[in-house]
Amino acid sequence: MGLTKTDIFDSRQNKLAGIFKVLGHPARIAILEYISKQNACICSDIVEEVGLAQPTISQHLKELKRIGLIEGEIEGNKVCYCIAQDRWKEIQSYLNTFFNETGTHCC
Amino acid sequence: MGLTKTDIFDSRQNKLAGIFKVLGHPARIAILEYISKQNACICSDIVEEVGLAQPTISQHLKELKRIGLIEGEIEGNKVCYCIAQDRWKEIQSYLNTFFNETGTHCC
C-alpha cells in the first residue's frame, strides 16, 4: 500500500505524529535555526543560507506555518518570517507531556 | 528529485530531524504508548492492539529500536519489548535543548 492508516489511530496520536513529522526534516530544522539565529526576522536569504532552491524553501516554510511554528509578515514584496513563540512553547510542552506520560514503564 | 539532501545539512541537524522523523508516525506513537500502558514489558500482542499487520508492526518496531527508544528481549520464541528509559530521557532532553536554544528570537 503506502498510505498511512490515520483512521485507525486517534486524533491525538495523529496530531502528535503530525508535529513530529514536520520537525522530521533537516531543511526545516535548518530553517528554524536560521530564523532563530538572526535577532530579527529574516526575509528570504533563507534560500541563500540553506542551499535549497527557492520553491523548495517556500514549501518547507508552508509546512512550518501550517502547524503554527512560524509566522510570516508581508513587508512590501518581501515576507518576514519569525518563530511564533507562544505556539513554539505550546508545542514543546505538548511533546514533553508525551515524553513524561509515555516513557515511564519498563521490565 | 525527491531525495533529501542530507549532505548540505550538518550531522546534528540530520540526527535531530532523524529522531523527529521516527516519532512522526501515528503507528509508532501508538506502539510506544501501548508498550508504556502495560506495567511490564509487552510481548507482541502489539499487532492485535494496534491493528496493522504483523510485518508492518515489525518494521515500525525496527525503526524504534534503531534509534534506541525501545529494546527487545528474546524470551523463547517471543520477543519482549520495553521502553529504554535512559535513552528515552536522553532524547527528551536532546529535543528540549533544541526547543530552548531555537525558539527564542522573533521580530
Add this chain to the structure above:
DNA sequence: AATGTTTATCGTAATATTGCGATATACAAA
C-alpha cells in the same frame, strides 16, 4: 509603463515510506 525582485504555486520527476502477502527462522508443544 517597463523592468527587476521576491515569494507562492503548479506540474513533474525522483526517491522514500508505508503496508502487507509470502516466506524464512527459531523456538514451543504435541
Add this chain to the structure above:
DNA sequence: TTTGTATATCGCAATATTACGATAAACATT
C-alpha cells in the same frame, strides 16, 4: 519428528515526500 506459534525479512504495490524548473502574482524601482 511433526505441528503450531511468534517474529523477522523479502519483495512488491501504492501513496507520500522532496526537490526544482517554469510560471504567476505582487510589489519596487527605474
